[in-house]
Structures are given as structure tokens and as C-alpha cells.
Amino acid sequence: MTQRLVVALDDGYAAYDQEEALLAAEGARFEVRPCRRSEDAAAASVADADVVLVRESPVSRRVIDAMTRCKAIIRYGIGVDNIDQGAARERGIQVANVPDYGTDEVSSQAVALALAVSRRINLHDAEVRAGRWSTGVLQPMYRLRGRTLGLVGFGRIARMTLEKFAGFGFARVLVHDPKSDMPAGVERVDMDTLCAEADMISLHAPFNEHTRHIIDARRLALMRPTAIVVNTARGGLIDTQALYDALKDRRILGAGLDVFEQEPPGAHPLFELDNVVVTNHMGWYSEESMRELQRKTAEEAARVLRGEPPVHWLNRW
Numbered sequence: 001m002t003q004r005l006v007v008a009l010d011d012g013y014a015a016y017d018q019e020e021a022l023l024a025a026e027g028a029r030f031e032v033r034p035c036r037r038s039e040d041a042a043a044a045s046v047a048d049a050d051v052v053l054v055r056e057s058p059v060s061r062r063v064i065d066a067m068t069r070c071k072a073i074i075r076y077g078i079g080v081d082n083i084d085q086g087a088a089r090e091r092g093i094q095v096a097n098v099p100d101y102g103t104d105e106v107s108s109q110a111v112a113l114a115l116a117v118s119r120r121i122n123l124h125d126a127e128v129r130a131g132r133w134s135t136g137v138l139q140p141m142y143r144l145r146g147r148t149l150g151l152v153g154f155g156r157i158a159r160m161t162l163e164k165f166a167g168f169g170f171a172r173v174l175v176h177d178p179k180s181d182m183p184a185g186v187e188r189v190d191m192d193t194l195c196a197e198a199d200m201i202s203l204h205a206p207f208n209e210h211t212r213h214i215i216d217a218r219r220l221a222l223m224r225p226t227a228i229v230v231n232t233a234r235g236g237l238i239d240t241q242a243l244y245d246a247l248k249d250r251r252i253l254g255a256g257l258d259v260f261e262q263e264p265p266g267a268h269p270l271f272e273l274d275n276v277v278v279t280n281h282m283g284w285y286s287e288e289s290m291r292e293l294q295r296k297t298a299e300e301a302a303r304v305l306r307g308e309p310p311v312h313w314l315n316r317w
Contacts, residue, residue, distance in 0.1 A: 004028040006301050009035045009042050010055035010076070013294060019053075022298040026305040039063060046070060051301045054083065056263075061087040072096060072304040076297050077284065079234055081207045085315040092317075096300050096310035100156065101293045102284040107160035109283030110202050110232045113256025114165075116277045117228050118144065118200075123274055139275070142199075142226050142253075145169030150198025152191070152214065153205035153233065154180040161202055162186075174198055177205075195222040200230070207234035217242035220252065227252045232283045235260035244270045258283040 006023050008016070011034040023030045028050065035041035035057040042057045043066040050069055052059065055076045064073075064087045072094040073083055085095045116122065123138045149170040151158045154177035162173060174189045174197060175182060182188050191214060194201065201223070205211045215229065215238040223229075229252065231238055240261050246252050247270070254275040260268075263281060270276060284293075300310045 004050040004305060005048055006030050006051045006053065006305075007045055007049040008032045008053040008055075008076075009045055009057045009059070012055065013290065016294070018291070018295045019298040019301075022295070022302050023305070026302050028301075028305055051304055053297055053301065056082060059083040059088075064088055064091055064093065067091070067093065072301070072310060074098075074297055074300045074304075074310065076293055077101075079207060080314060081234065081236070089315045089317055094304065094310055094313050095315045096312045097314060098293055098296045098300070099312055101296055102286075102289040103156045103160050105286050105289045106157045106232050106283045107164055109258055109279070110157075110161045110204075110230050110256075111164045113232070113258065113277055113279070114200055114202065114228060114230045117230070117254040117256045117275070118142070122277050140253075144200065146171045147199040147226070148172040148174060148197055150174045150176070150194040150201040152176050152194065152201065152203045152237075154182070154186075155204060157232075158202070158204035161204065165200075170200070172197075192219065192222060195219040195227075196224075199224060199226050200228050203229070203231045203233045203237050205233055205237060207236045212236050213239040213242075215239065215243065217245070220246040223252050225250075225252065228254050228256065230256040232258045235263065235265075240268065240270065244268070244273070247273050247275050250275070 006028050011032050019030050033045040035045055037057050039058045039060055042063045046052050046063060046067050050071055052070055052073045053076060059073055061084045064084060070093050073088055075097040078097055078099050080097050083095055088095050120139055120141060147170055149165055154175045173186045174194045175186050176189060176191045176194045220242055247255060256277045258279045259281050303310055
């Protein structure tokens with residue numbers, strides 16, 4: 001009997017001892033086949049896999065069509081916009097993710113970006129490094145106490161972000177999420193209201209056809225001049241060109257971005273602006289969260305190999 005095989009399409013982790021141990025216990029071999037976001041490489045790597053693990057590489061219909069015996073595609077992480085769930089369903093291939101890791105880290109990243117923009121940390125850091133010392137005003141700053149926080153999406157990460165922001169004294173908390181229940185002290189509002197009334201807007205929604213460019217030129221025009229936009233979710237939630245225009249014209253106060261429409265983003269004019277703070281999609285990371293993610297991904301693969309459904313099965317039939 002051919003030994004079962006679990007293939008990881010992307011490398012990047014320091015060690016894979018958890019995957020190897022958990023999958024060996026199910027009688028499976030584990031291999032890392034780096035595809036570097038190449039659809040061609042992914043299609044060539046999946047043919048003999050019983051389970052496919054993926055980070056950034058595309059698992060398109062073409063890649064799925066190349067699978068001959070795959071039972072499940074499991075995303076190392078939360079977002080699954082690089083996986084064609086419909087094509088997988090047609091083939092009877094389960095798609096799963098790991099939504100319950102890194103909550104502490106991403107929420108901390110959202111707060112850190114918000115504070116860095118609010119307190120103009122990048123500007124003052126550059127001044128000190130350049131040998132300039134002044135207590136004068138470089139750009140206006142505004143206290144957060146008494147202002148309005150807006151959260152787009154209200155899942156695990158958004159709720160922990162709210163928990164961490166609680167000590168800053170926001171007078172109101174607005175949430176746009178049609179599905180989640182609202183706790184006391186939180187107002188459910190439509191997206192336009194949130195954009196018009198919030199001073200700090202933090203994005204935590206999934207990326208799909210309904211949320212693409214949920215922050216566009218029209219909604220940026222609704223925002224207050226004191227508004228700060230923070231995105232630690234998915235880059236496609238924001239129309240990058242529209243955001244650039246609003247920041248360049250100083251129509252909003254600033255932005256903090258950990259994610260981009262295209263990753264890596266290349267040399268975008270956005271990066272020349274001094275009212276935006278950027279990081280490289282690393283909000284999920286800590287040593288603890290990385291190990292947790294790898295373990296939970298391997299545990300889902302092990303369930304599939306045992307004939308059990310994944311805990312976080314997304315394309316159910």
C-alpha cells in the first residue's frame with residue numbers, strides 16, 4: 001500500500017517537527033515543496049498528495065484539477081482567498097483553515113499601528129535619528145479619550161482589539177458586522193455611518209466579493225479629518241489608490257497597514273507619505289503563535305487522514 005502523503009506548498013518556518021510527528025503517527029509522510037506563489041509549481045506539487053497545506057501559494061481550479069487523490073486543503077492561517085473553495089467542493093475536497101490562532105498578536109498589532117500613527121512615532125523617530133531635537137509640533141496629534149472607535153468585523157481578533165483599546169477612554173464604539181451579537185456599550189451601525197463618525201477605524205473583516213474595497217474613495221470622503229484607518233486583516237479591503245489620494249491630500253489623519261492588495265507590494269507611492277505606518281504582514285507572528293499555527297494545521301490534517309471532518313471545515317456540502 002502506498003504511504004499517504006501530506007504536502008506543504010510553502011516553506012518559511014524554522015522547523016517542521018510538529019507536522020512530522022503528528023502525521024507520522026497517522027502513517028503519513030510529510031514533505032515541504034516550496035512553490036513561491038507560483039501556480040505552475042503548485043500544480044506540479046499536488047498530484048500525489050492526500051492532504052495539501054498552504055500559506056500564500058495559489059490553489060486555483062487549475063491546481064485542484066491536478067490533484068488525483070487529495071482529501072483536504074488546509075490553510076496555515078485564517079484567510080482562504082488564495083483557495084478556490086468552489087472548485088474544491090466540486091471535487092469533494094474539504095477546505096479548512098485555522099481561525100483560532102494569533103488572536104493576541106494581531107490585535108496587539110492593530111493597537112500598535114493605531115498608536116504609532118496617532119502619536120506620529122515614525123516622524124519623531126526620523127527626527128531624532130537625523131540629529132534634530134525639537135519639542136515643536138511636526139504634525140497635529142489628538143488624544144483618543146472621548147473619541148469614537150469603529151471596528152469593521154467583530155470576530156475573535158476585533159473583540160480582543162476592543163478589549164485592548166478599552167483603557168484608552170473611547171466614548172463610543174461602533175461596529176459594522178451583520179452577523180455577530182453586540183455586547184453592552186457597542187453600537188451596531190452600517191458601514192457609511194461608521195466611516196462618517198469614527199475617529200479610529202480598525203478593519204477585521206474577511207476578504208471576499210462583498211468586502212473587496214469596503215473602504216473606497218466614497219467612504220474615505222465620508223471620514224473625519226481626524227480619522228485613522230488601520231488594516232491588519234486583508235489588503236483588498238481597501239482601495240489602495242483611493243487611500244493614497246486621501247492621505248496625500250491630508251483628508252484623513254493617517255493609516256496603519258500590515259497588509260496590502262498585492263503582496264509583496266513593491267514600490268508604491270504610498271510609502272513616500274509621512275502619515276502612514278507600514279509593516280510586512282507580520283501581525284500574526286510571535287514564537288508562540290507560529291508554533292500554535294503549525295500544530296493546529298497538522299492536527300486538522302491528521303483528522304482528515306483518520307477519516308474525520310476538519311474542525312474548521314469551510315466549504316461544507
